Amino acid sequence: MAGVVIVGAQWGDEGKGKVVDHYAKEADVIVRYCGGANAGHTVVHAGKKYKFNLLPSGVLYPQKTNILGNGTVIEPEKLLAELAELEEAGISPTLFISPKAHVVLPIHKDLDAAEEEHKGARAAGTTKRGIGPAYSDKAARFGLRFEDFCDPVALREKLPKLLALKEKVLAVYGKKPTQAASETLQQYLSYSQECAKYLADASLLLNEALSKKKNVLFEGAQATMLDIDHGFYPYCTSSNTSAGGACTGSGVGPCAISEVVGVVKAYTSRVGEGPVPSEIFDSTAEKIRERGGEFGTVTRRPRRIGWLDLVTLRYSKMVNGLTGIAFTRVDTLSSIEAVKICVAYEFEGKKIEHMPLTSAQFSICKPIYREFSGWEDLGEGWASCNSFAKLPKNARAYLEFISKELSTPIYFVGIGPSREHAIVLKDVFKK
Ligand code: GDP
Ligand code: IMO
Ligand code: MG
Numbered sequence: 001m002a003g004v005v006i007v008g009a010q011w012g013d014e015g016k017g018k019v020v021d022h023y024a025k026e027a028d029v030i031v032r033y034c035g036g037a038n039a040g041h042t043v044v045h046a047g048k049k050y051k052f053n054l055l056p057s058g059v060l061y062p063q064k065t066n067i068l069g070n071g072t073v074i075e076p077e078k079l080l081a082e083l084a085e086l087e088e089a090g091i092s093p094t095l096f097i098s099p100k101a102h103v104v105l106p107i108h109k110d111l112d113a114a115e116e117e118h119k120g121a122r123a124a125g126t127t128k129r130g131i132g133p134a135y136s137d138k139a140a141r142f143g144l145r146f147e148d149f150c151d152p153v154a155l156r157e158k159l160p161k162l163l164a165l166k167e168k169v170l171a172v173y174g175k176k177p178t179q180a181a182s183e184t185l186q187q188y189l190s191y192s193q194e195c196a197k198y199l200a201d202a203s204l205l206l207n208e209a210l211s212k213k214k215n216v217l218f219e220g221a222q223a224t225m226l227d228i229d230h231g232f233y234p235y236c237t238s239s240n241t242s243a244g245g246a247c248t249g250s251g252v253g254p255c256a257i258s259e260v261v262g263v264v265k266a267y268t269s270r271v272g273e274g275p276v277p278s279e280i281f282d283s284t285a286e287k288i289r290e291r292g293g294e295f296g297t298v299t300r301r302p303r304r305i306g307w308l309d310l311v312t313l314r315y316s317k318m319v320n321g322l323t324g325i326a327f328t329r330v331d332t333l334s335s336i337e338a339v340k341i342c343v344a345y346e347f348e349g350k351k352i353e354h355m356p357l358t359s360a361q362f363s364i365c366k367p368i369y370r371e372f373s374g375w376e377d378l379g380e381g382w383a384s385c386n387s388f389a390k391l392p393k394n395a396r397a398y399l400e401f402i403s404k405e406l407s408t409p410i411y412f413v414g415i416g417p418s419r420e421h422a423i424v425l426k427d428v429f430k431k
Contacts, residue, residue: 002258003216004428005246006326008223009262009316011270013296013303015328015414016263017041020057020219022412022422023261026429028214029065030058031206033249034239035221036073036104036134038127040297044417048089051297055082056219059093065209066093067202070100071239071249073134074146076191097195098202098251099147105159105188106179107166108133114173124235125272127298135228135238137162150196152189159185203251210256215429218246218257224316233359235274243320259428261411262322264313264402266333268306271296275363278306278342292332307340307369310405315355317406324426325403328414330395331421334377339398342367343405372398382415388423391415 004023008014021043024030032039037053044050045060052059054074056066068074074097086093108130115132116123126132137143142162148154163181170177179187209216222241225231230242240248243260247253267288270276279285285305288294294303316322333339344353345365356362375392378385385391391399391413403410411426 002213002429003210003218003252003256004259004261005218005220005243005257006261006263007220007243007246007320008226008241009264009313009320009322009325010223010268010309011225011276012223013040013269013271014223014263014265015326016220017043017052017057018328018414018417018422019261019263019326019412020217021045021060021419022424023217023428024058024061024064026215026427027058027064027217029067029206029209029216030056030219031067031069031202031216031250032056032219032221033069033071034241034245035237036131037075037078037129038131038237038298039221041219041221042297042417045419053082053298054079055086055093055095058217058219059086059095060091062091064094065205066095067205067250068095068097068101069202069250070098071245073102073104073131073138075104075129076149076188076195080191080194095198096200096202096205097146097198099145099150099199101146102134102138103144103146103149104130104134105144105163105166106184107163107170107177108137110170110175110177111166114170114175118173119234122234123273124237129298132238146199149188149192150199152192155189155192156185159188206250206252210252216256218250220246224320225312227319230319232274232362235272259323260320261324261326261428262316262320262408263326263328264308266327266329266398267308269294269303270306271299271301271303276304276306277311277345277362277365278309278367279304280306284336287336288332292329307342307367308402309342309367310402311342311345311353311355313402313406314353317408322406322408324411324428325406325408326412326414327399327410330391330399330413331377331382331415334375334392334395336374338371339374340369340371341398341402343370344368372401383420385415386423388413388425391423
């Protein structure tokens with residue numbers, strides 16, 4: 001059996017959607033195991049740009065099974081809007097949703113905004129999609145599961161109770177809900193009718209597929225540095241976004257996973273708050289942001305830009321058990337005279353190559369750079385750059401250096417946003 005995890009190795013928006021779309025070609029099942037509509041995964045196909053917040057990025061292939069696992073949080077309005085958009089484009093995906101996934105309510109979004117305001121300097125700069133409050137309810141065992149949402153009797157019983165409690169919590173912040181509880185109930189009863197057909201035993205489906213030697217792709221959302229445990233707390237999201245989350249968030253055992261592919265953008269980008277040691281603020285940052293269109297898919301916020309950070313990537317390799325790297329955006333980083341890699345941090349006058357022990361220590365680390373000669377922009381030529389050998393020499397040296405430092409082979413190199421802009425060095429489903 002072959003279970004392959006695609007995981008963001010940095011701070012998100014590495015290009016997971018594009019890499020998943022590529023490897024989905026050989027997959028039978030694609031499953032999202034964490035997060036909700038905070039994700040924004042872009043897939044460019046046949047000249048059209050698709051942005052998926054909730055749906056797995058495998059939906060563009062007809063006949064593939066797509067699953068939202070128990071580790072996800074579902075915003076019904078967003079789910080139905082995404083499905084309707086696909087329907088308009090003539091695509092009707094096969095979709096199943098775990099009964100154990102949790103449901104995001106409008107009041108979760110109100111709470112998200114209120115909590116952020118209250119946190120002040122400790123605010124993560126969330127997407128305001130209600131993610132933290134929905135996962136908080138899950139952990140506190142107040143939450144509304146997808147199985148309850150799909151059952152009108154359970155929904156009528158559980159939702160008013162939950163909303164009444166959440167309204168009290170919101171009042172502590174001096175806020176009122178944007179939507180009355182009675183309206184939310186009516187709205188969710190109506191959504192529930194539309195969504196109930198997707199309810200299925202996701203864990204059983206996945207395990208049956210794996211035992212029949214089918215190929216399963218686990219699509220990570222967010223990224224390692226945003227993981228609730230392994231990311232930079234509290235400037236992170238609220239789920240286990242790293243590779244371990246693929247098992248707990250979908251209901252398969254660890255032995256089901258044969259490959260863990262870390263998606264690594266050729267530089268660093270970050271939406272939201274918190275320290276990014278290799279962040280840059282100069283005209284190069286501006287150039288990369290503009291060339292790369294580095295503005296948040298979900299919130300349109302300008303993404304913060306930095307040089308590639310090997311210290312966080314070493315950490316990412318370790319906590320995910322990366323077996324391969326999928327690089328993206330090698331084209332975006334072109335036409336810069338000298339590019340840098342943060343190879344170590346300076347911490348209390350010492351050079352360290354691994355993460356310091358605590359978050360407080362991480363936040364005062366300074367980057368130590370190694371400089372590399374840049375490479376030319378191939379322009380239209382990127383589309384015909386179909387082998388590693390055809391990459392500009394300096395780009396090859398840059399990628400090989402990172403791969404060597406991480407003792408992890410290169411599986412994929414992205415050289416543009418479209419499907420044809422890919423150099424594939426490893427078919428992850430082939431032994
Ligand atoms: P995700 O959240 O990890 O799926 O990434 P996003 O979709 O939020 O952001 C990645 C952006 O980079 C999208 O606009 C992609 O179309 C684009 N992209 C992905 N890979 C490449 C690449 O190799 N080169 C270029 N130029 N764009 C890419
Ligand atoms: P994809 O899957 C980049 C960031 C937010 C914020 C923190 C918490 O597209 O890579 P949340 O709304 O989850 O409570 O926000 O996490 N964040 C992301 N940053 N890409 C994402 O997803 C993100 N999802 C959340 O900006 O700092
Ligand atoms: Mg994104």
